[in-house]
Amino acid sequence: MKLTVNLGADSYPIYIENHILEHALTYISKIFSGKRIMIISDDQVYPRYGSALKANLEAQYECFHLELPHGETTKNFKTLPVLYSAMLDAGISRSDLVIALGGGVIGDLAGFAAASYLRGVKLAQIPTSLLAQVDSSVGGKVAVDLPQGKNLVGAFYQPSLVLIDPSVLDTLDTRFVNDGMGEVIKYGCIKDRELFDLLASYSSFEDLKPRLAEIIGRCVDIKRCVVEKDQFDTGERMLLNFGHTLAHAIEQFHHYERESHGEAVSIGMYQISLLAEQENLTRPGTADQILKVLDIYGLPHSCGIPLTELTEAMTRDKKNLNNKLNLILLNEIGVSRIYPASVDFFHSDRIV
Incomplete structure (x- = not known):
């Protein structure tokens, strides 16, 4: 291809x-x-x-x-x-x-x-x-x-x-295969309901593997289209950061020595969708759909860190523009949007 x-x-x-x-x-x-x-x-x-x-x-x-x-x-x-x-x-x-x-x-x-x-x-x-x-x-x-x-x-x-x-x-260890699947799932969440449903239809990575080259191609093609429209990450390209605002804070919390990037993104996608559902910003049941696919591919959905301990890192996120924390939320699986918010969005006594 x-x-x-x-x-x-x-x-x-x-x-x-x-x-x-x-x-x-x-x-x-x-x-x-x-x-x-x-x-x-x-x-x-x-x-x-x-x-x-x-x-x-x-x-x-x-x-x-x-x-x-x-x-x-x-x-x-x-x-x-x-x-x-x-x-x-x-x-x-x-x-x-x-x-x-x-x-x-x-x-x-x-x-x-x-x-x-x-x-x-x-x-x-x-x-x-x-x-x-x-x-x-x-x-x-x-x-x-x-x-x-x-x-x-x-x-x-x-x-x-x-x-x-x-x-x-x-030759990859299982953990790093799973790590990559966090980003694959992200593409289905933000842009491709059909890809998300395809991922949900398998029972494991080994089951999925015969179609891996095709799935890589679909993800790359989505990214290619987004980059062509927004090379410098000031508009639509920010959609690729679904889950990442929280994920980068989680990675930093343990000095990049515990959760891998894909694991942190998986946690971020699920947890931010839960928060958005509570605020009626995402269709109810979306987080549960994400959770089911994360479970298929051996990915985590929580990390045991109080949300309030992650907010400082989030304020330094590169996606912040005009003093707004530009979060990526799902309307539903396959449809995403940029949601300007303050760090107050994360003010909660929840442990993620």
Whole structure:
């Protein structure tokens, strides 16, 4: 499957195909005619896929790699000098290419390094987690975390190419498959009732797996359409953040060491829908429908944190515009909207 994100001069192709990673050179050579490539990956992904990718590309390019510790705690400001130094040592110039090979952490971190090094070098995304394949590798959001919150330093920097190989997901731990399913469910919630019902019709991820490439394609296509309408996240693109205002606060509360991103998003989608139902802002029963699908894919709906302890982080959320907390609420499954609110929306003695 080939999709194209149409953004004028910043347009780029997305290829989705099992085992496409084995033929990376064919696709990289279509968008890159320079000399040097820096592959940025982590210590779980590179040993599995990096050496083969590098060997494949060395038929035409001079290749270097940097292997970072895995996990969200790597995606911080202090890691950036490590990336810049590696690129300088490799002689990477503005006519060269950075490849982000990994999950969302590597995609965000390597993407931000590519955007800022020498004021921008060409970037290719090769996502290896389900979450990165359906969401973070597409759309050009790149960032690092600060102690005060997630993704608070970043940029919009579109890749030149995205290669999505669903077959690499066979090696993922169950938790990280589930993690990605949190974002898949999000797409059904905000834009695609038919996708949501399809997810609800299976009994587990293993049951769903034969249709995984198709489902990834549906999610990516939704994101492609939204990004084309709102590249810089000031309007419709904010719908992609359903559940995220609460999720980012939950992740930060435990210093990114307990709930994964997809788990936190799952909690956020369910809990915010419950709150919205109580205020008659969402159709009754919506949260219960979300809960049933979360249960199918082994995702949590609560985390045991008092809501009042999460509000400070929410006030620093990037989606705040004009002193309003721009929440994403569902009218019903498949239909979402932006709801400007104050943090008072979350003033409750509830434990989420």
